[in-house]
Structure formats: C-alpha cells, structure tokens
Amino acid sequence: MRTVIDRFWRWLRRVRVSRWVMLGVGLVAVGVLGWVPVDWSAWVAGLGASVVSAGVPGWVTVGGVVVLAAVGLVQGVARARARSEDSVRAQPQGPVRPIPGWAIWAGLVLVVAVGAGAAWALVAAFGSDSPQNKNRLEAIKLAGSIAVGTGGVAALLLAARRQRATELGLLQQEQRAADDRHDADERRVTELYTAAADQLASDKAPVRMAGLYTLERIGQNNPDHRQTIVNLLCAYLRMPYHHPDADPADDTTPVATEGESALAAQPLLLDLAPALAEAAGLTRDGAEQQRQELEVRRTAQQLLTRHLFSNSDTDGVPTNPDFWSGPESTNLDLDLAGATLHHWNLAYCEVGHARFDDAYFHGQARFEDAHFCGHAGFNGAHFHGYADFNDADFHLDAGFFDADFHGDANFNDADFHLDAVFSDADFHRDARFWRTGFHGDAKFFEANLHGVTGFDDADFHGIDDFRGVWARLDTGFPGASPWPPGWRVVEDDPGDGREGRWGRLVPVEDTERVQQDGDEAAEPAAGR
Structure with missing residues (x-):
C-alpha cells in the first residue's frame, strides 16, 4: 500500500500539481457540498443501510476507505515531520520519468468508477419524483457545474503559469544567445584592434x-x-x-x-x-x-x-554617410596635443573637445566652417603656413595663448561664443578678424602683430583686453586701423631691438588724458 501511495505522490510531482492546490480543491468541494440543500443525515443513513444490505462487500469497501484514510494521514504526518527537520537541506529529486501507460488507463477507470458511484448514490437518495427531490437534483447539478468551473479555472491558471514559464525560458535563452553573440563580437573586435595596434x-x-x-x-x-x-x-x-x-x-x-x-x-x-x-x-x-x-x-x-x-x-x-558620432549622437573628441600635422584639413567638420596645444601645422591648416562643440585648445601651437579659421564656430572657450602664426591668420566671420584668448600670441604676418563675433571676453594681452591687422565690423560683447599689444607700423599697417572701440595705436619703441616702427595699443581715454596733460603743461610754458 505504501508503494502505491509513494507512486501516487511521485505522479503528482511529475504532473506539477501542488499539494496546496489539492487541499484548496478539497476545501472548495466540502464547502459546495455543505452549501447544497441536502439532508445529509438521511443520505448517510440510506448509504449505511445500503452497505449493511450489501453484506460483506459493503463492509470490505468501508474498511478499505478507512485504511486508505488512516495510511494517508500517517504518511502525511511523517512527510511533514521529515520536511520540517530537513528544511535546510534540499531533498534530492529522482530522475524525471514519463507517465506509464497503465497509469492513464487506471485514471480513466477511476474517473468512470467515481462517476458511476456518484450517479448511483444520487439516484438512491433522490430517485423519487417528488418536487423536493427535483429541486435538490437541480441544486446538485448547479453545485457540480460550479465545481467543474472552479476546476477549469484552476486548470487555466496552471496552463497560464506553464506558458509563462515557457516564455520566460525562451526569453532567457534568447538573452543568453544575444549575450554570447555580443561577447563573441567583442572578442573579435578586441582581436582585430590588437592586431591593428601591432601593425602600427x-x-x-x-x-x-x-x-x-x-x-x-x-x-x-x-x-x-x-x-x-x-x-x-x-x-x-x-x-x-x-x-x-x-x-x-x-x-x-x-x-x-x-x-x-x-x-x-x-x-x-x-x-x-x-x-x-x-x-x-x-x-x-x-x-x-x-x-x-x-x-x-x-x-x-x-x-x-x-x-x-x-x-x-x-x-x-x-x-555625409561616413560621418562618425559618439553615443547618443555626441561629437567625437580629438587629442592632438604636440602632434605634427601636414596640410591639416578640418574644414566643415564637427568635433567635441579638441586639443591642438603645442601642435605643429606644416603647410595650410584649414579650419573654415568647422564646429567646435567643446573646448578648443591651440595654446602654444605653431602654424607654419596659412591658418584659415574663416566662419569657424567655437561653442565653448577657445585658447590660442602663446600661439605662433608664421603665415596669414584669418578669423573672418568666426564666432566665439565664450572667451577667446590670444594672449602672448605672435602673428608674424597678416591677421584678420573681419566681422568676427566675440560673445565672451576677447583677450589679446601682450600679443605681437607683425603684419596688417584688421577688426573691421568685429562684434565685441564682453571685455576686450588689448593691453600690452604691439603692432608693427611699417609693413602696410593702416594708420586708422579699425581696432575695437576704445583702443588706438600709439607709436612707441618696444625696447627689445626689434626692426621697424612699432606701436602699442592703449585705451582711448588714456591717450586723451595724456594729451590733455600735455596741453595743460604747454600753456604755462607759453605764458612765460
């Protein structure tokens, strides 16, 4: 008998039916039977009389039911005790085996027997044609329908759970496959990258x-x-x-x-x-x-x-279909500090942060209509040819501190949205800033202008600092150069042995004050 019960529980585990689900179904069935308006005492008395009238077979049936109930109770208590004692350890599961064919036929015979027994009991108890028995039969039919519907709902829930588990398993498999492909791609890219670096x-x-x-x-x-x-x-x-x-x-x-x-x-x-x-x-x-x-x-x-x-x-x-951008369409950064570049051409390009500090530009350096979306650094850069920054757009600060321009430098129509620093820069030839927009501070402190310099129609929105700027006056430099408002050139000697005539930029109010002081000093001398 115990072997039969163990096989029954293993079959339940194999078909994934929880004991708690069976307990719930049993409680629902008991509740439905209690709710049905049936005289259970008379029904039990009739059933007992049927068993007595059946003689030995009836008593054998009752004894078998009692034995099964007792064994099931004992087995359940033993399993519960063992589970409580071994709750920390995982119970080893045996290998999953398919349901044998005889179990299917045994289940079919059991269902037919239960149905025949229930029909016999109902007919024996309510077989008369009285209206009361008819109502009771209808109530029993309704209760049976409710029970069947409840079982159907439970079956649907189990089916939905099984379907969800299957779909989650498929998703996990797809995710693992995608991760494996990604890892394989990354390994391949790493190998190619390493091989290319070795080639360089x-x-x-x-x-x-x-x-x-x-x-x-x-x-x-x-x-x-x-x-x-x-x-x-x-x-x-x-x-x-x-x-x-x-x-x-x-x-x-x-x-x-x-x-x-x-x-x-x-x-x-x-x-x-x-x-x-x-x-x-x-x-x-x-x-x-x-x-x-x-x-x-x-x-x-x-x-x-x-x-x-x-x-x-x-x-x-x-x-441009070959244009590269970073994650979320961000611009790529350039770090060419100290690089030696030959005929560099960044015209009409877009970059993020750009570092050209101490770089050497040989030949023409083209930056026209370039967009610097980040910081642009040209501090200490050496331009040995023509430097073309016409229409360049500097979204953040731009640094040309101590830059050295050996050729012409054009910044016509360029836009500096933040500070533009040209302090200590050397312009050995012409420097043009026509229509240049300085939306931040323009710092040209102690810059040297060896050629023609022009700020025609330049737009200054911040502080413009031209203190200490020296400009050569004998290389075609116009006497009335369009300097920023408030600044003018006063001829002077730099004192460091430079060739040619030079002038320094001073604020207009300073020159007016010096001139006024000179006029006031000349008036007493004329009176004497």
Whole structure:
C-alpha cells in the first residue's frame, strides 16, 4: 500500500500539481457540498443501510476507505515531520520519468468508477419524483457545474503559469544567445584592434598603413568603438616625428646614431621585395623612410577628417554617410596635443573637445566652417603656413595663448561664443578678424602683430583686453586701423631691438588724458 501511495505522490510531482492546490480543491468541494440543500443525515443513513444490505462487500469497501484514510494521514504526518527537520537541506529529486501507460488507463477507470458511484448514490437518495427531490437534483447539478468551473479555472491558471514559464525560458535563452553573440563580437573586435595596434608598431610603412585601414573598418562597423579608434589614430599622430620642412629647432624626434638610422631606414621596395631590392643594389635610405612615414601620417589624418566631415544641411543634420558620432549622437573628441600635422584639413567638420596645444601645422591648416562643440585648445601651437579659421564656430572657450602664426591668420566671420584668448600670441604676418563675433571676453594681452591687422565690423560683447599689444607700423599697417572701440595705436619703441616702427595699443581715454596733460603743461610754458 505504501508503494502505491509513494507512486501516487511521485505522479503528482511529475504532473506539477501542488499539494496546496489539492487541499484548496478539497476545501472548495466540502464547502459546495455543505452549501447544497441536502439532508445529509438521511443520505448517510440510506448509504449505511445500503452497505449493511450489501453484506460483506459493503463492509470490505468501508474498511478499505478507512485504511486508505488512516495510511494517508500517517504518511502525511511523517512527510511533514521529515520536511520540517530537513528544511535546510534540499531533498534530492529522482530522475524525471514519463507517465506509464497503465497509469492513464487506471485514471480513466477511476474517473468512470467515481462517476458511476456518484450517479448511483444520487439516484438512491433522490430517485423519487417528488418536487423536493427535483429541486435538490437541480441544486446538485448547479453545485457540480460550479465545481467543474472552479476546476477549469484552476486548470487555466496552471496552463497560464506553464506558458509563462515557457516564455520566460525562451526569453532567457534568447538573452543568453544575444549575450554570447555580443561577447563573441567583442572578442573579435578586441582581436582585430590588437592586431591593428601591432601593425602600427611595425617598422614597415605598408604594414602600418594596413593597420590604419583595419582600425577604420572596425570603427565603421562598431559605432561604440569609434571614440577609441579616434583616440588611437590621434595617439599615432602624436608620436615624435620630424617633418621634412620643419625647422631643426622644432624637431621632436629623438636623435639617433648613424647605425640606428641605417637600421630604421625602410624604402618601399625594400619593404615589399627585399631580395629584389638587394639584387638591384638599393640601400636603405633615411629620407625614403621619412617620406613613407609622412604618407602614413597623411593617411591617418585623412581617415580622421573624412569621418568628422559632417557637411550638415540648413537644419544642422549631417549629410555625409561616413560621418562618425559618439553615443547618443555626441561629437567625437580629438587629442592632438604636440602632434605634427601636414596640410591639416578640418574644414566643415564637427568635433567635441579638441586639443591642438603645442601642435605643429606644416603647410595650410584649414579650419573654415568647422564646429567646435567643446573646448578648443591651440595654446602654444605653431602654424607654419596659412591658418584659415574663416566662419569657424567655437561653442565653448577657445585658447590660442602663446600661439605662433608664421603665415596669414584669418578669423573672418568666426564666432566665439565664450572667451577667446590670444594672449602672448605672435602673428608674424597678416591677421584678420573681419566681422568676427566675440560673445565672451576677447583677450589679446601682450600679443605681437607683425603684419596688417584688421577688426573691421568685429562684434565685441564682453571685455576686450588689448593691453600690452604691439603692432608693427611699417609693413602696410593702416594708420586708422579699425581696432575695437576704445583702443588706438600709439607709436612707441618696444625696447627689445626689434626692426621697424612699432606701436602699442592703449585705451582711448588714456591717450586723451595724456594729451590733455600735455596741453595743460604747454600753456604755462607759453605764458612765460
């Protein structure tokens, strides 16, 4: 008997039916039976008379029911006690086995037997044609319908729970699959990134150039890694390099011995076909190595500017399909402090924060119509060619402190939304700020203007500081230059041995006060 009960409980666990659910169904059934208007005492008396009249089979049936109830009670108490004692430990579950075929047929026979027994009991108790028995039968039918409906609701809840568990399992599987794909993609990107970085460290120019294009492909296919790719390209351009046209005083490359220079020289033919080059009698030449490195650096510059070129329309929407932006459409940052750049072209580009401090610009440096959405730093920068900042837009502060402009510098129609600092800057040729908008403070403290300088129609909204500014007067510098309102040039000697005629900028009220003091001093002298 105990084996049968254990199999019954295992079957319940296998079909995922909770004991608490069975207890609830039993309580609902008892309540429904108690609510039905039936004379249960008469029904029990009739059932007892039927058992007595049945003789031995009836008593055997009653005894079997009692034994089953007693065994079930004892078994339940024992299991409850064992569960309370072993609540900390997890009970090991046996392997899940499918429901045997005989259990299905046994359940069908049990259902038929219960239905036949219930029908026999109802007919025996309410089989007469009296109206009262008819009402009782109708009430029993209604109670049975309610019980069946309750069971159906319980079955629906179990089915919904099973469906939800299945869907959650599928979602978890999909999420795990997506995480696995993401991890695989990240590993692949990391491997490609590492391989490209190793290529940039190669002593062969074609290998370094291949590494640059590999990095570009990674950034094109992985938007989340674009800032990292830009940072690596900027780091490569910040590496020490001596430009062929640079002044030896500007050389940032460590001095190498003759033997090291010979080993470092890598002509293109020697890189691609060393045996053929050696057979042709070619030797490794440092100038060729320098030329190849210049081509690699120009490639890095072009890759940067191509993906920062927005070509925005009238609504400010970028139209360039190769334009790169950061997360949530933010602009990418540039860190080229101390870099050596050749014919730099950032025209019509959009960047976030930009650092060009102490950078060397050889050839033309184009920044026209560029948008600096973050801080722009050009402090200590050296412009050895034409510096074009026409129509540039500086959304935050812009620093040109101690900048050195060896060629013409044009800032026509540029907009500085915050402070513009040109203190200690040297303009060796013409500097034009026509129609420039200074919406913050304009600081030109102790700047040196060697060429023609113009602030025609410049718009100053903040404090303009031109104290200590020196301007050369014999290089076509107009005598009535359109300086900011309140400033004028007074010819003076800088006292440091400079060639030519120079003048310094002073506030207009200072010159008027000096002139008035001079007139007052001349009047007593004339009277004497």
